[in-house]
Amino acid sequence: DTGVSxxxxxxxxxxxxNVTFRxxxxxxxxxxxxxxxxxxxxxxxxxxxxxxxxxxxxxxxxDRFSAERPKGSFSTLEIQRTEQxxxxxxxxxxxxxxxxxxxxxxTRLLVL
Amino acid sequence: xxxVVQSPLSLVxxxxxxxxxxxxxxxxxxxxxxxxxxxxxxPTFLFMLTSSGIEKKSGRLSSILDKKExxxxxxxTATQTGDxxxxxxxxxADSNYQLIWGAGTKLIIKP
Numbered sequence: 001d002t003g004v005s006x007x008x009x010x011x012x013x014x015x016x017x018n019v020t021f022r023x024x025x026x027x028x029x030x031x032x033x034x035x036x037x038x039x040x041x042x043x044x045x046x047x048x049x050x051x052x053x054x055x056x057x058x059x060x061x062x063d064r065f066s067a068e069r070p071k072g073s074f075s076t077l078e079i080q081r082t083e084q085x086x087x088x089x090x091x092x093x094x095x096x097x098x099x100x101x102x103x104x105x106x107t108r109l110l111v112l
Numbered sequence: 113x114x115x116v117v118q119s120p121l122s123l124v125x126x127x128x129x130x131x132x133x134x135x136x137x138x139x140x141x142x143x144x145x146x147x148x149x150x151x152x153x154x155p156t157f158l159f160m161l162t163s164s165g166i167e168k169k170s171g172r173l174s175s176i177l178d179k180k181e182x183x184x185x186x187x188x189t190a191t192q193t194g195d196x197x198x199x200x201x202x203x204x205a206d207s208n209y210q211l212i213w214g215a216g217t218k219l220i221i222k223p
Contacts, residue, residue, distance in 0.1 A: 002156070033210070042116075042200050042213030043155070056210060091154055100146060101211065103154035 002026070004104035006092050012110045013082055020078045021107045025094030032075050033101060034067055035091040043091055049075060082111045114139045116203050118214035126222050129191050133217045135201030136183040145177055145184050146211065148200040155200055158186070188219075196221045 003026040013019050025032050030051050035043035046065065047057045051072040060066070064082075069075040079086055089108050093101040116137045125131055137145065144162045148155035159168045161177035161184060168175050172191075177184045188195055198218050202211040 002154075040215070042202070042215050043211070044213070045210045048210060059210075089154075100157050100160050102157065103148075106154045 002102040002104065004092060004094050004102050006090075006104040006107050008107060009105060010108050010110075012112065014112050015082060015084060017082055018078065018080045019082055019109065020076050021090055021092075021109075022074055022076050023092030023094075023104055024074045025092070026096070026102060027073075029094035029096045029102075030072070031095045031097075031101075032069060033093045033095075034075070034077050035093065036061070037089045037091055037106075046077070079109075082109075084111045087111045114203075114205065114212045116201055116212050116214040118199075118201050118217050120217060121215065122218040122220070124220045124222060125191060127191060127193060129221075130187065130189045131191060131219060133186040133188075133199050133201075133219070134183060135186070135214055137201075137203045137212075138182065139203045139205050139212055141206040142179070143204045143206045146202045146204065147175055147184070147186050148202065150198045150200055150216070151196075158199075191221045193221045193223055195219060 005024045007022045032049045034046040037043045047067050049069040064080045067077045087110050089106045091106045092104045095101045119134045146160050147158040159175045164179040172189045175186045198216040200216045201214040
């Protein structure tokens with residue numbers, strides 16, 4: 001257990017529904033990252049926050065994806081109008097300064 | 113475009129063997145290279161390498177970075193079945209601290 005938590009751990013939804021995932025980073029970590037990982041691939045960077053500021057969001061996969069970190073603590077990742085291709089593991093990681101990133105357990109999404 | 117390439121993509125060895133996993137990279141504004149181990153869950157951190165030629169060691173695992181030739185290796189000696197996992201290499205660029213990931217090496221240790 002790295003201290004980064006994600007909720008839910010698993011989500012099954014029907015195509016077209018909206019889903020929201022939560023990440024609680026290690027408390028003193030100011031940087032928070034979201035990744036997507038599909039089977040047989042390394043994680044794919046989506047977006048990152050420094051405190052409450054979203055400093056990089058050009059890699060979000062489409063305008064159906066959005067992320068927030070309103071108070072610089074927990075973050076949410078929302079996918080609107082889900083598609084079957086969104087099925088993947090969604091990983092959150094946090095870090096403090098120049099230290100390494102620590103990953104949460106991930107949320108596994110299945111879109112039917 | 114920045115990229116990280118790992119080889120081999122998969123490897124099957126017997127318990128007790130020594131393995132070497134490779135990671136090469138082309139990344140602008142290199143900051144560090146990281147190795148992670150991933151079993152059926154999120155990646156867990158192994159090593160962070162920033163300087164060439166300095167070996168990092170943890171038990172049977174060791175890793176070294178060559179910034180001139182742009183690669184790193186991860187060695188595992190006296191392998192055990194618990195070493196079976198996907199080993200991921202990632203490179204961090206200075207510009208925005210995002211990690212650029214390789215596809216991983218799937219390592220299977222047979223008893």
